[in-house]
Amino acid sequence: MAEITRRADDYSRWYQDVIQAAELADYSPVRGCMVIRPNGYAIWENIQRVLDDRFKELGHVNAYFPLLIPKSFLAREAAHVEGFAKECAIVTHSRLKTVLVDGKTTVVPDPESRLEEELIIRPTSETVIWDMYRKWIQSYRDLPILINQWANVVRWEMRTRLFLRTTEFLWQEGHTAHATAAEAREEALRMLEVYRWFYEEVMAAPVIAGAKTANERFAGAVETYSVEAMMQDRKALQGATSHDLGQNFARAFDVTFQDAEGARDFVWATSWGLSTRSIGALIMTHSDDNGLVLPPRLAWRKAVVVPIWKNDGEMSATVEAGRALAAALKPVAGVVPVDDRDKLRPGGKYTEWEQRGVPVRFEIGPRDVAAAQCVMVSRHDRKKTPVPLAGAARALADELARIQADLLRLAQGRRESATVRLERWDDFRALYEAEGGFAWCHWCGDGACEARIQEETKVSIRNIPLDREAETGACIRCGRPSAGRVVFAQAY
Amino acid sequence: MAEITRRADDYSRWYQDVIQAAELADYSPVRGCMVIRPNGYAIWENIQRVLDDRFKELGHVNAYFPLLIPKSFLAREAAHVEGFAKECAIVTHSRLKTVLVDGKTTVVPDPESRLEEELIIRPTSETVIWDMYRKWIQSYRDLPILINQWANVVRWEMRTRLFLRTTEFLWQEGHTAHATAAEAREEALRMLEVYRWFYEEVMAAPVIAGAKTANERFAGAVETYSVEAMMQDRKALQGATSHDLGQNFARAFDVTFQDAEGARDFVWATSWGLSTRSIGALIMTHSDDNGLVLPPRLAWRKAVVVPIWKNDGEMSATVEAGRALAAALKPVAGVVPVDDRDKLRPGGKYTEWEQRGVPVRFEIGPRDVAAAQCVMVSRHDRKKTPVPLAGAARALADELARIQADLLRLAQGRRESATVRLERWDDFRALYEAEGGFAWCHWCGDGACEARIQEETKVSIRNIPLDREAETGACIRCGRPSAGRVVFAQAY
Numbered sequence: 013m014a015e016i017t018r019r020a021d022d023y024s025r026w027y028q029d030v031i032q033a034a035e036l037a038d039y040s041p042v043r044g045c046m047v048i049r050p051n052g053y054a055i056w057e058n059i060q061r062v063l064d065d066r067f068k069e070l071g072h073v074n075a076y077f078p079l080l081i082p083k084s085f086l087a088r089e090a091a092h093v094e095g096f097a098k099e100c101a102i103v104t105h106s107r108l109k110t111v112l113v114d115g116k117t118t119v120v121p122d123p124e125s126r127l128e129e130e131l132i133i134r135p136t137s138e139t140v141i142w143d144m145y146r147k148w149i150q151s152y153r154d155l156p157i158l159i160n161q162w163a164n165v166v167r168w169e170m171r172t173r174l175f176l177r178t179t180e181f182l183w184q185e186g187h188t189a190h191a192t193a194a195e196a197r198e199e200a201l202r203m204l205e206v207y208r209w210f211y212e213e214v215m216a217a218p219v220i221a222g223a224k225t226a227n228e229r230f231a232g233a234v235e236t237y238s239v240e241a242m243m244q245d246r247k248a249l250q251g252a253t254s255h256d257l258g259q260n261f262a263r264a265f266d267v268t269f270q271d272a273e274g275a276r277d278f279v280w281a282t283s284w285g286l287s288t289r290s291i292g293a294l295i296m297t298h299s300d301d302n303g304l305v306l307p308p309r310l311a312w313r314k315a316v317v318v319p320i321w322k323n324d325g326e327m328s329a330t331v332e333a334g335r336a337l338a339a340a341l342k343p344v345a346g347v348v349p350v351d352d353r354d355k356l357r358p359g360g361k362y363t364e365w366e367q368r369g370v371p372v373r374f375e376i377g378p379r380d381v382a383a384a385q386c387v388m389v390s391r392h393d394r395k396k397t398p399v400p401l402a403g404a405a406r407a408l409a410d411e412l413a414r415i416q417a418d419l420l421r422l423a424q425g426r427r428e429s430a431t432v433r434l435e436r437w438d439d440f441r442a443l444y445e446a447e448g449g450f451a452w453c454h455w456c457g458d459g460a461c462e463a464r465i466q467e468e469t470k471v472s473i474r475n476i477p478l479d480r481e482a483e484t485g486a487c488i489r490c491g492r493p494s495a496g497r498v499v500f501a502q503a504y
Numbered sequence: 505m506a507e508i509t510r511r512a513d514d515y516s517r518w519y520q521d522v523i524q525a526a527e528l529a530d531y532s533p534v535r536g537c538m539v540i541r542p543n544g545y546a547i548w549e550n551i552q553r554v555l556d557d558r559f560k561e562l563g564h565v566n567a568y569f570p571l572l573i574p575k576s577f578l579a580r581e582a583a584h585v586e587g588f589a590k591e592c593a594i595v596t597h598s599r600l601k602t603v604l605v606d607g608k609t610t611v612v613p614d615p616e617s618r619l620e621e622e623l624i625i626r627p628t629s630e631t632v633i634w635d636m637y638r639k640w641i642q643s644y645r646d647l648p649i650l651i652n653q654w655a656n657v658v659r660w661e662m663r664t665r666l667f668l669r670t671t672e673f674l675w676q677e678g679h680t681a682h683a684t685a686a687e688a689r690e691e692a693l694r695m696l697e698v699y700r701w702f703y704e705e706v707m708a709a710p711v712i713a714g715a716k717t718a719n720e721r722f723a724g725a726v727e728t729y730s731v732e733a734m735m736q737d738r739k740a741l742q743g744a745t746s747h748d749l750g751q752n753f754a755r756a757f758d759v760t761f762q763d764a765e766g767a768r769d770f771v772w773a774t775s776w777g778l779s780t781r782s783i784g785a786l787i788m789t790h791s792d793d794n795g796l797v798l799p800p801r802l803a804w805r806k807a808v809v810v811p812i813w814k815n816d817g818e819m820s821a822t823v824e825a826g827r828a829l830a831a832a833l834k835p836v837a838g839v840v841p842v843d844d845r846d847k848l849r850p851g852g853k854y855t856e857w858e859q860r861g862v863p864v865r866f867e868i869g870p871r872d873v874a875a876a877q878c879v880m881v882s883r884h885d886r887k888k889t890p891v892p893l894a895g896a897a898r899a900l901a902d903e904l905a906r907i908q909a910d911l912l913r914l915a916q917g918r919r920e921s922a923t924v925r926l927e928r929w930d931d932f933r934a935l936y937e938a939e940g941g942f943a944w945c946h947w948c949g950d951g952a953c954e955a956r957i958q959e960e961t962k963v964s965i966r967n968i969p970l971d972r973e974a975e976t977g978a979c980i981r982c983g984r985p986s987a988g989r990v991v992f993a994q995a996y
Contacts (some may be wrong), residue, residue, distance in 0.1 A: 038636065038639070040570045040571045040632065040636065041574065041577075041632070041635055042573065042574060042632070042637075044570050044625065045570035045572060047567070047569050047570065047636055048567060048568040048569070049567055050565035050651065051566045052567075052568065053565075053566050053567045053568055054565070056568075057566065071543075071785075072548065073542035073546070074542065074545050074546070075539070075540055075541055075544075075545045076539070076540040076545055076548075076674065077532070078532045078534045078537035078538070078674065079537070079538050079625075079656055079658065079672050079673055080534050080537060080658075080671075081534065082533065082595070082602070083531075083611060086583070086600070086611070087611050088608070093600070094609060097599065097600035097601070097602070097611060098599050098600075098628065099598070099599070100596060100598065100599065100600060101572070101595045101597075101598060102592065102596065102597040102598070102599075102600065102613045102617075103593045103595050103596075103625070104595075104596045104613065105593075105596065106591070106592065106593060106594065106660040107576070107589065107590055107591070107592065107660070108578070108585070108589035108592060108594065108624075109589070109592075110589070119575060119577070119578070119585060119589060120622075121505065121581050121594045121596065122620060124595075130532065130612075130613060131593070132600075133571075133595070133625070140532065140533070140534070143532075144530065144532065144539055147530070152693070159542065163656075164571055164655075164656065166571065166572075168598040179572075180570055180571050180572065182568065196962060201704070300743060323798040335871045406602070432947055467905070477995070
């Protein structure tokens with residue numbers, strides 16, 4: 013059993029401990045890269061399944077584009093190369109060669125295999141995809157193209173953190189092409205709404221959907237939207253982004269189409285992505301000092317059965333009853349492990365399954381078997397309910413629904429209690445010198461003023477909420493007029 | 505509509521044309537890398553779903569390991585580095601820098617970002633995985649580890665061909681760890697059987713399961729098994745491999761475990777993989793001069809509805825009936841497109857859907873609507889069956905089963921007619937100077953003799969079939985004694 017640091021003692025250490033105890037991921041020997049262990053990858057598979065189904069319902073199809081991008085491609089869109097040049101993995105050779113160094117053989121890149129043009133491991137795929145779209149798009153009849161890709165990307169990171177910031181990460185990246193600016197904008201907003209739905213209804217994590225400020229736009233976008241969640245340390249985490257790319261990439265890669273009247277124009281684009289970073293958000297939104305807490309919809313296992321016994325005779329009876337129970341639960345919960353390890357006490361097993369975030373545990377001892385019942389215990393609030401064996405599957409279905417709703421409600425409560433509306437700069441400074449949180453404040457709209465606030469306080473504008481009220485006011489920092497509030501927070 | 509070269513005229517051109525016409529894949533601007541287009545990727549998704557379910561039924565779980573491998577890791581297993589050094593992508597820098605060259609700005613790798621140790625893009629993941637297994641395995645209680653990974657890998661290829669040989673490809677790689685040699689051997693054979701099942705029952709492609717000769721073993725394996733399929737040009741294609749790695753990687757990465765008696769030993773390993781190359785095998789096994797033919801279990805669309813009309817009044821009636829038909833077919837076939845494009849004649853549509861390999865087409869015209877029927881046409885044999893609309897779903901289910909079985913039967917027939925047993929070297933040479941095929945011949949077991957045959961004829965031993973009869977004989981080349989026949993062929 014792993015020790016878990018308490019949140020109040022060291023939040024960052026707690027996060028690492030939760031991941032270790034649940035065996036979600038591990039640091040790899042490769043600087044900045046992580047290993048996603050089976051329990052963690054199963055969460056990613058659940059995320060993939062839910063999102064992929066939703067994308068397909070909306071008419072998207074999956075495809076796969078190359079990992080390696082010619083250096084010159086990246087350079088075609090000026091803002092794009094500016095955004096990614098400082099953090100990319102560059103392939104320069106295609107062969108290793110054995111050489112003798114100080115009497116020992118070692119392998120080095122073979123100088124004769126130096127590439128004519130260096131290749132970059134994709135940090136994102138706009139460039140290589142838009143180069144293909146030039147081949148595929150001639151007429152308005154070829155539009156829209158609604159393609160998504162599940163892939164790995166690399167962005168060189170100096171300070172890494174499991175799931176939240178790693179040199180390599182997994183994600184989906186949608187890349188769509190449209191005949192009009194309005195259609196592209198609509199698509200960008202539609203996918204933002206998919207992410208909002210996914211965070212709230214599936215991850216049970218409330219988010220604020222809005223537009224990023226110009227300073228924070230994706231490299232090459234005309235508008236970037238995000239969903240922003242609040243972690244338990246009152247910091248914000250950007251959960252996913254959706255970009256209206258205008259005609260920027262079409263211009264850079266010369267992708268035009270002929271409309272119904274025969275006129276030619278550049279194609280309009282969007283891109284949108286959600287990554288394994290979302291697992292970091294998931295962990296930090298719900299987990300507690302006992303370890304991982306997962307919403308049932310994404311849990312790698314929804315339930316576990318722990319038989320309880322004192323001697324061999326009791327063991328076979330309770331394990332057998334436990335197996336029958338697990339089989340009965342399968343239609344509701346999928347595979348339900350039965351913890352029949354004989355060298356561990358029940359208490360130790362409970363702790364372990366709690367650390368792993370399994371939402372519901374069923375305990376079944378000899379007296380339960382005799383009474384044809386078991387005890388259902390919820391991970392997040394430890395609520396215990398005696399349940400007749402015959403009604404266990406139904407009880408579990410109801411309990412999973414209750415947990416899913418409860419986790420969202422609890423997270424909403426935490427966010428509300430850590431959200432304020434501020435009018436005065438002194439209050440703003442005081443908030444972020446103390447406990448922090450989300451502050452809805454007026455802002456003049458000037459990027460220089462935004463940058464100054466960030467420099468002074470390390471607090472940034474998370475986004476300009478789509479559903480903010482129309483309300484005039486004075487900028488929290490400079491006092492100039494503002495047309496509405498934006499959301500400030502410290503961020504991951 | 506695309507033109508498709510006839511197989512008899514130019515087999516290799518035919519293969520390219522089939523892929524282009526069905527929009528399965530495209531060459532990318534990145535040397536050696538392909539773009540898998542939505543129709544092709546949908547086949548890969550079907551392959552993934554079937555295999556992943558099977559792996560999980562057998563107790564495997566998925567995980568994800570880093571894309572980048574330190575150069576020194578590759579070098580730890582001597583045969584392994586020997587096998588992959590000549591074809592790897594080497595990352596040497598982590599930053600691009602803007603410089604002025606001849607008055608123009610350009611980006612180059614920043615010399616200050618030179619990595620201390622070069623990283624290799626994984627050509628396969630044994631090394632990085634076994635380095636982690638050292639952390640995860642202490643005792644026999646930690647075994648077995650049954651992990652699979654879905655990932656991209658890079659092996660630098662000079663001569664590339666869509667799906668069959670590309671610098672980057674997608675695959676699954678299983679990596680298991682066991683307490684005994686027998687268990688590892690059993691696992692390697694179990695997964696070989698999964699691949700045999702997958703090729704025959706799902707891909708409808710008969711294969712020979714067997715052991716590779718020592719010359720052809722995977723770099724670092726003590727035994728390599730393969731399934732070998734026959735393409736329509738009578739060449740063999742290695743469909744998937746499963747390796748018994750013995751203790752080689754455990755020794756190289758110092759992975760030991762304590763057994764129940766307290767003794768320490770190195771861990772036993774397997775690895776096994778199937779890649780997007782299998783899509784090349786799928787295309788070449790079944791397709792014909794009209795384009796792609798797909799077995800229903802892997803088809804990206806199982807059926808299509810083509811309404812037929814002469815005027816607007818007929819159009820709305822047949823399109824409406826077509827949509828109702830497609831909805832009725834959905835439980836059997838998933839999404840069924842209704843081809844209501846109004847600028848294309850039915851004949852053109854038929855050709856296009858045939859080129860795309862959709863197994864069944866339903867035609868419905870005004871007279872069909874009046875008679876409450878439609879015509880069901882199979883892609884591979886063009887069999888036409890009138891079907892009452894009310895019974896269409898049932899008829900499609902039966903027809904898909906017939907097609908799946910028929911494609912396997914046809915492929916088996918082609919393989920049988922291109923398979924011989926040979927005793928004399930002259931006959932062997934004559935066969936491969938003429939049409940080629942599979943030749944079951946005796947072989948002395950000497951790698952030098954095997955290499956000489958390959959040098960003289962470009963024909964290789966595909967494998968030593970697991971179910972070959974015990975039969976003594978004389979080596980086809982040198983005449984020395986042989987304990988049984990092996991399968992020779994030219995290979996992709």
